[in-house]
Amino acid sequence: GAVVSQHPSRVICKSGTSVKIECRSLDFQATTMFWYRQFPKKSLMLMATSNEGSKATYEQGVEKDKFLINHASLTLSTLTVTSAHPEDSSFYICSVSGRGTYTQYFGPGTRLTVL
């Protein structure tokens, strides 16, 4: 399977600041990247789907101006949490998928804590 990295693995920021999380597919041409949010002991909630070179498709209830997603290449997607607030504290996980496949390969996740 694909090797996916996320950076940073942990970030603590002050309320009102913006935080950028990178997701890199190290050995796989990721035509689609997904961003999920996970609360403690809960399942994954899909935030958005991003295809390389096009705008991300956000799930219902996810604010696109709050969670900016850029999928600049087949190996890199970024999620920027703008004007973060304590309620944005969560575990953010990205995954990648290739053309014609339904299997997703996940990054290790980023723990965001907003003070």
Next chain:
Amino acid sequence: SQQGEEDPQALSIQEGENATMNCSYKTSINNLQWYRQNSGRGLVHLILIRSNEREKHSGRLRVTLDTSKKSSSLLITASRAADTASYFCATDAEAAGNKLTFGGGTRVLVKP
């Protein structure tokens, strides 16, 4: 929306025992997958079963799929302490493209 529901929510067993967990879903699917997540980490793909398949094996894992009941089961045989993790089922459907819908997960604790 999360259409997969898993049961039990938590399972505690002794090393060497088998662990069985179930997943139910509501709409027609193309495929059903099982993933494992160690605490604080990303998910690892375990196995994919297509809607026209009934059973699949991979090492100590056995997955069944009953599309008439819209349910799947994951069996881990001869469990090890290293199998301690959360296990999630995920489905994909024609109408949803290649998006996955995850179940609530089963937290498995294997005691040495």
